[in-house]
Amino acid sequence: MSLVLSLVLSLGTEASMSNLPELYQAVLLEHAKNPRNAHLPEGANRTARSHNPLCGDRIELALTVDQDTITAVGYRASGCAISRASASVMSEAIRGKSLAQVRALSETFHALVTGRSPEAQPESQGAAQDPTALGDLAAFGGVAEFPMRVSCATLAWQALTAALTSNRNDAPG
Amino acid sequence: MHRDQGVRGHGYGALDVMRVRQDFPALHQEVHGKPLVYLDSAATALKPQAVLDACAHTYGRDCANIHRSVHTLSHRATSTYEAARARVQRFLGARSSAEVIFVRGTTEAIHLVAQSYARPRLQPGDEVLVTELEHHSNLVPWQLVCQATGARLVPVPVTDAGEVLVEAFAERLSSRTRIAALAHVSNALGTVLPVRDMIRLARERGAATVIDGAQGVVHAAVDVQALDCDFYAFSGHKLYGPTGVGVLYGKRELLADMPPHQGGGGMIETVSFAGTTYREPPYRFEAGTGNIAGVIGLGAAIDYIEGTGLDAIRAHEEALTAYGMQRLAEVPGLRLVGTAPGKAGILSFVMDGVHPHDLATVLDTEGIAIRAGHHCAQPLMERLGVLATARASLAMYNTRDELDRLVQGLHRVHEVFS
Secondary structure, X not given: OOOHHHHHHHHHHHOOOOOXXXXXXXXXXXXXXXXXXXXXXXXXXXXXXXXXXXXXXEEXXXXXXXXXXXXXXXXXXXXXXXXXXXXXXXXXXXXXXXXXXXXXXXXHHHHHHHOOOHHHXXXXXXXXXXXXXXXXXXXXXXXXXXHHHHHHHHHHHHHHHHHHHOOOOOOOO | OHHHOOOOOOOOOOOOHHHHHHOOHHHOOEEOOEEOEEOEOOOOOOOOHHHHHHHHHHHHOOOOOOOOOOOHHHHHHHHHHHHHHHHHHHHHXXXXXXXXXXXXXXXXXXXXXXXXXXXXXXXOOOEEEEXXXXXHHHOHHHHHHHHHHOOEEEEEOOOOOOOOOHXXXXXXXXXXXXXXXXXXXXXXXXXXXXXXHHHHHHHHOOOEEEEEOOOHHHHOOOOHHHHOOOEEEEEOHHHOOOXXXXXXXXXXXXXXXXXXXXXXXXXXXXXXXXXXXXXXXXXXXXXXXXXXXXXXXXXXXXXHHHXXXXXXXXXXXXXXXXXXXXXXXXXXXEEEEOOOOOOOOEEEEEEOOEOHHHHHHHHHHOOEEOEEEOOOOHHHHHHXXXXXXXXXXXXXXXXXXXXXXXXXXXXXXXXXXX
């Protein structure tokens, strides 16, 4: 169960003020310290690697996609807290979702971390206009105030796109 | 102690740092609502008003191309440009201003030597000596020229403390060593290398020496004749001057034999389809229109530094470095990286369980600017067993209060991430 509701309320009122709690708040730090799904699953049929030259962040992502649904997800990630927490939160958010839902989530996440309002995004199936529907993903709202760290937050999602765009296990990073 | 490694100047004067700070406009701003604490001068230094004025005057009054025209503005610009060359000559302690070539920066300077001096001379099996702590700009040009010629790049190892020992250098010198390319001061660790001794040993073997002085000119006053190096390179923007300008110093007799690395206007005597002849150094190596305002700004930067007092600046930085190392050691979970005796004011460190980029972002929210990453020294990071470090670097305008704020910020980092 996410801790996000009270945090989302504070994000909503203070989004214009950059301060530390906006970025490294409790949910994000918790995921960085105790990452979920931080191992490569057996029998994965989609893999991808991605790396962020600015930070030295790296991720190797592995998924099992079964008839248009992500049934298993795991990864190996190293680097800064934002990239590792993002991988952890993403892994929970996409498990059990359809590919269309996952694509919509990805667009919403990109809008969130780059500070574009969700209302400005094209309508897509499952896109969350309401931040509370994002669950723990909303914890990354503070990244928008730190443009230099956006690529850290989106690294896992880039690997996800690469994994889903390839056909089989042969996706290069 | 770095004073013996090619340093001029005697005695100490007190630096009035609060007065100095008034000269640097960029210092007086807030970041995330807090007064800026700029601890990233090793990446680029802030500029005093005198440098800004010199650049503005060049574009706003003496705006003309140099060397090529008979009109008054061109004469003024040319005089000021050549006066800057003479300024750099005196700053470096070179014999002649013909030994001062203006380029874009340290990287271009080293490429010039690699292409014009090294490439025609290196044979398969020859050796180019570097160290494990070099900046990529003093590695990649040599890799390129070794690939092109069949020569070998040989790295001198560093100790765990980040020192380069003369003995280790001597051990790697061989009968095949043609060039030794060495940092004067490490940009990642602050180590001051024993370049004078290494140059002497290299000379005994008949090897040419190329010194990457990007940090050397800032932290260790340079006398190229005392060092007896063959080439010395530095960048203007790290020396409180503009970006896009740098200097290659080379001994007259070596430059005389070097072909141009770039051809075009300004470096030629005569041009025809039957053949082209080139000018003497330094102009042979200054093709096209350079960064005129940048060169003039560099001259103004050197005037400012020497007007403030090199010895006073050194003493101030030494005291700050000692204070910084002592205070940083108090931060829980912090480990200093680079602990060579007599090191310059470049303080690299890591903190347990905190990635340097997270650390740097937290500090940014406190108004503190440091650098985090591999500092263009990936081989060094690998040798020291770290992916990246955080780096705070000191300049003449920094204060003890700023170091106290850095340490406060690091305590906050520790709270957030532990």
